[in-house]
Amino acid sequence: MSASIEDVARAASVSVATVSRALRGLPNVAPSTRARVLAAASELRYVADPHASRLAARRSLTIGLALPMIGTWYHAKLFSGVEAVVAANGYDVLPFTMAGTGGVDRFLEDLPFRKRVDGLVVVDAPLHPDQLGRLVGAGVALVTLGLRSEQAPSITLDNRAAARLAVSHLTGLGHRRLAIIGGVPDDPFRFSAPVDRHRGYVDSLAAAGITPDPTLAVPGNFSLEGGAEAMQRLLGASDPPTAVFACSDEMAIGAMQVVRDAGLRVPRDVSMVGFDDHDVSAYLGLTTIRQDVTGQGERAARLLIGLLAPTDGATPVPVHEVHPTRLIVRHTTGPPARSADRLG
C-alpha cells in the first residue's frame, strides 16, 4: 500500500542499508548515491515506518508529558511550550493524563510509558520522591516541572519569594487583614506550590508585624469555582479581609466576582492579587504575579532533549532552574478603605 524501504532501494538500485544511511544523513555515502536515493524516496513519497525504525533503533523518538490534566490555562500553556520544542527537535510528544482511573499510582504501577518514550517531563510532580527515584534508577530520563526533586533536573519557581512579593505589596498599601486563597494540598510532596506560597504569605505578615489568622487561609482548589467558594467563606466571616492573595488568577477571578456580587468594590473594599498572569488578567486589570508558563515548558523540553543526547562524558549534574516571577501591579489593589479611618 505504501512504499517501504525496499521499494526505495530497488528504485535507486542500492541496498536497503544504503537507503537507510542516505536518508538519515549518515556519513560514508557517496553524494551521487545519496542524491539518487533522495530522489527515489521523494518520488515514492516514502516515509520510514516509525514503529519499525523505533523497534530496530531502540529509541522511540517520543517524549512523554505527564500532567494531572489538560484543559486548564496553566497546563495548556505548558503543553504548548513543550510541544513546540519537542516537535522542533523531531520528537513526538505523548501526553499522559493522571485524571483517569487509578491516576498516578496506576501510572506508576503499569508504567504505561515504559518502552514507549525516551524521556518524561513530569508536571506538578505527581510522584513521590521515592517513586521518582525509582524511575530515575530504572533509567528513565526525566525532568520535573513545578516541584524540585534531587534526583532529576527540575524547573521551579521561588514560590515563597513570589508570595512575599504579592503579600508585601498588600501590606505596603496598609492592609492588616489579609486572606490567602490557595489551600494546603493533600500531599505537599506532590504539589508544593500552595504550601510554599502560604509560607511566603506568613513571612510577609510577620515582616509587617501581623499575626496570621488561620480563618483567613482558605483552600480554593485552583479553580474559578473554588476561588468563588473561598471568597464566600471569607466574606461570611465576622471580620472579613480587606485584601486577598489568591494563589492563581483563576481563583482571583472567581473571588472577585463574589466580591462584586456582594455589592462590594475592587479594590476599594477588597484588594485582590492573583498569581500566574493569565491571558485575561491584563484585560481584567488584575494585579498579579507573572510567570512565564510557556517558557517553562519550552525549557523543560530543551533540558530533557539535552539529557537524551549522547553524553560523551560523565553523567551530568542535575540542573535546577528557578524561573523568575514578577509583580505586575494593575488595578485590583489599593489602600484599604479603613486606612482613611486610621488617618482621621
Next chain:
Amino acid sequence: MSASIEDVARAASVSVATVSRALRGLPNVAPSTRARVLAAASELRYVADPHASRLAARRSLTIGLALPMIGTWYHAKLFSGVEAVVAANGYDVLPFTMAGTGGVDRFLEDLPFRKRVDGLVVVDAPLHPDQLGRLVGAGVALVTLGLRSEQAPSITLDNRAAARLAVSHLTGLGHRRLAIIGGVPDDPFRFSAPVDRHRGYVDSLAAAGITPDPTLAVPGNFSLEGGAEAMQRLLGASDPPTAVFACSDEMAIGAMQVVRDAGLRVPRDVSMVGFDDHDVSAYLGLTTIRQDVTGQGERAARLLIGLLAPTDGATPVPVHEVHPTRLIVRHTTGPPARSADRLG
C-alpha cells in the same frame, strides 16, 4: 533490562505465541494456562513493547489530533475531551500542531502521521476538501471537527443559527447599530465558522430591517488582543455601535476592556455578546452563546474509534453531527442608551 515476551514464556513454560494469546485475552487458551501466564507476566512486570507489537499487528493504537495550535482555551478543552475518551479506549493520542514551519501544507506533504496513527481528528479543518479527500482515499480514518466535510464524519455547530441567536437578542433589545468582531478568514474552506457567523449576523440584521454597515464588521483574530484592537477601531469610527457581537468570548473580553478604558460602560453604552461560554465568562457576567467544547472532543474521539473498529458490513455512511448551542443571557447586554432618546 526489562522483560520480554520470551522471558514470560520461559517463566510460564509455554511458547511466546501462547503468552501473546493469553495476555490479549484471545480465545483458545486453557484457563489454567492463562492464569499461569498472567502470573508470570505480572511477576516480571512485563509490558509488551508497543513498537514491536504495532509493527507486527500493523496498527498503531494511536490516534492523531491535528489542530492549529494548543494553548488557547478552545483547543485545550477540545484536547481534553479527545484525550479522555481516547485514553479510556486504550489508544494513545498524538498531537500535531500546525504552527511550525510549513504548517498545514508541510503536514500534508510529509504526511508525518502516515503509518503512525490509525486515525485522525482534524480540528478546524485546516485542510482543503480535496486534501481531505486524498487522505480518505488513502485509507486514513478521520473525523473533522469544526468544518463539515462530505468525505468524512464531522462535528460542527450551526454557526449561522447561533449567530442569529446572539444578534437577534441584541436587535430585540432595540439595538440598531450592531457590530461584529470576527473577521473573514484567509480561506473559508479551512475555517468556516467566522463566515457562517457573519452570515447569521446579516440574517438577523435583515430580519430587523437593518442594512449592514461594512465598517461595523471587523476582524479580531479570535484573540484577546485582536478583540481589543477591533474594538478600538469601532470606537474610533464616527458613529460607533451600541452593541457588539464578538465571535469568541476572548475577543469579547478584550473588547470590553477597551470599552471601559474609553470611559464607557457595559452594557449601558455598549452591549456585548460573546461566543463559546469560556470558563471565565460566567464570572465576568458575559452574555454569550454556549457550546460544549469538551463534549465535542469526546464525541469526535468516540466517532473515530467507532470508525476504527472492525466494520462487519458495508462502509458506514459518514455521520454529520450538528451540536447544539444556546444563548446564555447574563449582564453585558441591555437596551441601548439611545432607546430612551427614541422614546422621548
Next chain:
DNA sequence: CTAACGGATGTAAACGCTTTCATCAACAAG
C-alpha cells in the same frame, strides 16, 4: 475400533527498519 473433529499449544514466518561486519574498489605508499 476407527475416523473425524475441535480445542490447546507450538513453530516459524513475517513486520520494516537499523546496524554490525564483511567486501570491494580505488588509491597512496613502499
Next chain:
DNA sequence: CTTGTTGATGAAAGCGTTTACATCCGTTAG
C-alpha cells in the same frame, strides 16, 4: 607490483511482537 588504508556498499542478523499454519491429543460419532 605488492600492501595498507580508506571510503562506499551490501549481506544478514537482529529488534520484540503477531499470526497463519501445523501438531497433538482427547472426544465423539459412526
